[in-house]
Amino acid sequence: MNGVDIVTRPGFWNIPVWAIIGIYVLGIAAAICCAVGIRKSYLLWRAGKPYAMDKETKRRWGFFVKEGLEQKRIIRKPLGSWLHFWIFWGFVFLFFGTCLAVLDWDIGKLVFGKQFLAGNVYYFYKFILDIAGVVCLIGLGMAFYRRFIKQGKQYEKSVRFLWILGSLAVIILTGYIVEALRLAAENPPYASCSPVGNFLAKVFYSGMSKEQLEAQHLYIWILHGVISLMFVAAIPMTYFAHMYKSPTSIYWQRTKPRGLVEKIDNIEEQESFGISKFGQFNWHDRLNFDACVECGRCTSVCPVNRAGGPLDPREIILSLKKRMMEGYTKTEEVLVPDVVSKESLLACTTCGACVEQCPSRIEIVNTIQQMRCSLALEEGQFAEGVAKTLQNIQSVGNPWGLDPDTRWAWLEGLDVAFAEPGVHYDILYWVGCSAAYDKRNQKIAKAMIKILKHSGLSFAVMQEEMCNAEFARRVGEEYLYQIQTQTNIDNLRQYNFS
Structure with missing residues (x-):
């Protein structure tokens, strides 16, 4: 107690000077090791090609708060989400509690x-x-149950994860024991403010002498301190590195629309397309690979994987991460099939479910699309049946190879005009290939025409309409997409509509 009988936190109770000096030295060394490791991660990311991110700082901090701190994306699933939420925030409080103890003393x-x-x-x-x-221990117990007891093929059941969960539990438990030994030796009136420590003191240490309690307290205190500082030093070198890698990836996620495929400018002048070697990935791609937490959410929601297909989004990212960690000597080696199988890339539907579920906001689809673009434009490799579909789009303007002269046959008797240059229309109705050729979808198009007629607005359809080839872009055939798109744009410019 201090001079006015106010209880203060006992700093280094029962700890000799040599142990205090030792823990400070180890603490400084652990902080340096952690900082050096984080810098190595940064240099690993920056080794990639330049990539200009859109500057929306305010929005990015919003991502960081909602997805990184509040973990709105994490807590979508009952068990896995909440256990991570509890572990995360439990350790946040313990971390800041340790910082306050240092500042206090x-x-x-x-x-x-x-x-x-x-x-x-x-x-x-x-x-x-x-x-x-x-709260942390409950979360760790739930994590152990989910990974090692509850069935789930997406969870790795290995000694590595047993060590990950066990090391966190040991740090917390030894902290409780240190507190229990001090409370048992001093028996202060405020012991009930530490319910767990007080319970352990009464159950396990009530019959021991003060000398025995102090001896054990010193031993466990040193053990707890060494383990905790080793944990800090090892953060960048272990799975725990996701504590800073994942929030960084969340902050630097693309703010452009999900699924957007970036245009290849001056495509006819390019010497290479997409990505075929690891050295072609930019710094943002590398950050994405490094931020993977191996949770398996991407794989669990992938429709191809759930249907028994060859695509496993998590394995693709982990394979690329492994290649990145192997160093600069392998950056020029081909990715397909040495790192990623061709079958898995071609199987992707680019639905984006994996990106939507990823807690680190890894752009898995963008990565797959870039590698698939290389397969398409440099090697001419597509999934079965796709090449024929692309040929149909190029030759007759629709993916099924149907007669382009029958595109508007379904309009017979509907009194719908074709757009004419120089005439103003309120709406130029883009029908699309599916509604033009598929009898079921034609019902939708006819219903739309009824709505337009009842609206009183002037409208027409464009006789030159053809496939926009967005599908081609998704499978990597960017060249065909740009040709089709430009043709449609040129045709649209003939007409006046608003």
């Missing part, structure tokens, strides 16, 4: 001669940290 006590963790503030501080530890 090293700054408050040693510099200003007054501690701020005193009285009711200290009691509340102790209670919150005890509860935070319990």
